Amino acid sequence: MSRDHALATLCRLLLHPRLIFAELLLLFFLLVLSAVVPQATDGNLTVLASFQQAHPRVFWLFDQLDLVRIRTAPLFLATLAAIAASLTAVIARQTQRLFITRFASVREWGILLLHLGLILLTVAGAMNYLFLQRGYLQLMTGERFRGRANEFAALETGLLAPPLRTNIQIRLDKVEAAYWDTGRLRRLSSQLTLFFPNGTQPKTATVAINAPLSLAGLRVHQSFNHGYVLTLTLQDPYGVRTRTFFLLDAPAKTGQPARAISSFPASPYRFDLRFFPDIAGKTLSPRRPLLSVKVFRGRTVVFNGLLLPGQQAPLDANGQIQLRFEEFSLWSGLIVQRQRDRWPAYLGFALCVTAGLLLYGPRLRPRRNPPSCAPS
Amino acid sequence: MTMPLQTSISLAPPVTSAIALAWLATLLYVGATICHAIHLLFNKPAAQRWGQRLTGGALFPHGAAIIIRWLAAGHGPYMAKHEVLLSMSWIAVAIFYLWQRREERAGQALAVVVLPLAFLMLAVGLFADPAIRRQPPSLRSIWLVIHVLFNKIAASSLLIAVGAAALYLIKDNKPQWRIAHRLPALPDLDRISRQWVGFGFLFWTITIAAGAIWANEAWGRYWGWDPIETWSLITWLCFGLYLHGRRFFAWRGQKAAWLVIVCFTVSILTLFLVPFLPGSLHSEYFQ
Structure with a gap:
């Protein structure tokens, strides 16, 4: 069997209507299933966690059947690959029709461009899936990211890509957050200093939401996540001080405190922290900050009170153990990503739009023969 | 930290005048629907002409309401039920009106389905909270405009497609009904439905x-499996299956009409119910 013959057979198989329909139907059912059953790949994992908590047995069953990982299951990926193969075959057939048999109607061109656009969008998605290198950073003002993979709070790595490491170091100098009167975020940006290897002069740059920074093969995005950093010091009876940073999310509304419940490292104490950025409750900008703190030792409350920055409070009757609210600053969430070509997605988008114009543009002209209204 | 803006423009005079104009448009759409229904029932060409005039006329106060609100809010109709439904219904009626001028006979019949659905959408929007929402920074992008505009056009197209499918079912199942005789021929309704599904x-x-x-420009990835992203893909596949079924297996008639209704229901679920799921990035636009 010649190579051409084998290709033609494969093309015929991939273009078989029942196969194409079955591929689409299978993908449809898998997607519906993944939309109904909470997934481990969901953007928001709290849904999965609460489902597990509410229905532990059902979750166990779903877990055993791999139903919580549908979108990374071999069947799902194989279906996508089969659809991509069929799309390629459609493109090959349409190209043949248009260039070899010269059967060139505007509609045929539209169909070709639409499928070409879809395959390019699929390629963009596949490249992301295979080669994604993306990390999420939580930096406090003044903190420096040294470029190591273990410094990321979360890492997303494609199937064929190594974990993200950078040779650029990033220091967060300043966080600027502005809020609407309702407390909703209006603007968020981070001022960064970038340190390059080989002694190149450091650079300063600003990233904001929807305004990422591109340099040296990296893209740095500003995430929505930001908040306050509380610096607390615990002094033990021997005078040894332990300093800890608590990173609190900015609350969603004005008048609400930023809240965290956490244990203090290397101590028997557990803290319930409520940080009010503005005592008047009118803004989320920390202009008149106040910390309400409840300290537990076991189940006993050893301190419950308010602290201003610089103030301290005793945690025992003798006043030998002291808690001090040193200062507060801000933290910012940054997304660092290895830059890849974006042209497949842009070209795919442009081809889909062009296909739309070719398929439906001519129909916008007035019809010569209006449809009949006679009973059929 | 910068100072927050303290200006409050919720329900300012421009917003109330925009609401009044939208109500005027609703009344005109109701009038247009009645005129089209009279024509369909009693074959009164004058009523049909008035129906068209009222529809075209209603687009002006409706459009003005959207523009006034746009200027007052400082952003396009991207957020909250009120402005999303106001703009979506305007685009639906505008597309329908333009198409109706091209295919007058079919348009007359379809008006009794499409216009009520559009003014229902408008009325639901008007009963929703009209307070202006502040635009979050993530929604300041040219891609938002493209994304939202094309989505509204798609949804409007599907509205016309489902109207044609509904008329198909009426004509095919109840041929004894008086209006069935005045509806376009079944192949025409089938064709109209298919064309609008393709467009949508x-x-x-x-x-x-x-x-x-x-999403890639803002967050560095194309797809995050947000509930709306997943459901939007499901809807897209639903219509893809319909179109491929028609092409490969010659699905026509009632089967195709019912499938359009099912697909349209899925799209409604995606557009108007899924945003209420917890943790959706898209919740901002419709809640």
């Missing part, structure tokens, strides 16, 4: 592509 499918494709590119 293409624009839905562009909506998804624009959203993915925007």
